[in-house]
Amino acid sequence: EEWKERGAAVGTRQEYDADGKLVLKTVKKGVKDFTFGRTLGEGSYSTVLLATDKQTLKEYAVKVLDKKHIIKEKKIKYVNIEKEALNRLIEHPGIVRLYYTFQDNSSLYYVLDIANGGELLGVLKKVGSFDEECTRFFGAQILDAIEHMHNRGVIHRDLKPENVLMDDQMHIKITDFGTAKLLPDPRKASELGIYDMQDPESTRAKSFVGTAEYVSPELLTDKSACKASDLWAFGCIIYQLLSGRPPFKAGNEYQTFQKIVGLEYEFPPGFPPAARDLVERLLVLDPQRRLSIEHIKNHEFFDGIAWGRGLWKQKAPRLR
Ligand code: ADE
Secondary structure, eight states, X not given: OOOOOOTTSEEEEEEEOTTSOEEEEEEEOOGGGEEEEEEEEEOSSEEEEEEEETTTOOEEEEEEEEHHHHHHTTXXXXXXXXXXXXHHSTTOTTBOOEEEEEEOSSEEEEEEOOOTTEEHHHHHHHHSSOOHHHHHHHHHHHHHHHHHHHHTTEEOSOOSGGGXXXXXXXXXXXOOOTTOEEOOOHHHHHHHTOOOTTOGGGGOEESOOSOGGGOOHHHHHSSEEOHHHHHHHHHHHHXXXXXXXXXXXXXXXXXXXXXXXXXXXXXXXXXXXHHHXXXXXXXXXXXXXXXOHHHHHTSGGGTTOOOSGGGGTSOOOOOO
16 A cells, blocks of 8 residues: 555566567566575564575665564554665665665565674674774764765664674664654755755654664653754764763663763773763753764864765774
8 A cells, every 4th residue: 555666676687579679678676586595683573684686696685574563563654764764865885775675465675785794783792892993983984874864864863883784894884764754855855945954943853763772862851853863872882882882771771761861971991082072072961062963073083084985995994
């Protein structure tokens, strides 16, 4: 019913017509075009499988969503948001790309970039914590991807090291836009002249989503998320990369939330001073007073980073 397909999910195939003439036929990819392999990950409404395109032998991660379960749990809206968000964000190296979508009777299929290095959380746990150089590099890539999302009117709302994947070059790829908030696409809207980007009310998004440890205080107090909510999570991630644990962590969600709204966290001994200053300017209760992306880029912690596409041509530092 609601699962409408759009133009992106097509490929071409060479075929001979009735007269023996070679023609390029536009075809839509489907389940039968892939061989499915091992499970890469599991979520509440989906399973991510390794899959290989039978024609090109290119590997993908295919997110398989169970229609029945989604309908029963009333999550249709979120499934469509994820697809729309991914379609807005294609062609950024720091964001998992959506290549095709298709469906069969029981499932929806999202064919995504594969990230062979697994979750940033797993990488972090293996080494315990990162040094400043690693944190600067991965932090810069994450911020560049966030900037792209925000420029396209997408608030992620669940940024955390589990949703940051690593590719085979050890470059980051942000995934899981199932809880994203879509703002009017600033590029389309400005053409139409219907959207005032300076109006904070029009950029507010209601309702609770996310993961306790990275949830921003504004989501807990006035149930609204804005672009700056992703930068709160970014501050939590920078803290975690350097110290090995998130800043706000307690025995249960309620206690974690209390710590967040009370800004109750401490820096472990030896935490680098420039990073401490950056985190302190991100973990600010008032979202309006949080550092902007432009200011984060110019913060001394990121001194030496060449912002822009060059970031993605650089070799990742050795993990330490
Ligand atoms: N697990 C979830 N999504 C994935 C992806 N895109 N690549 C590899 N593993 C994943």
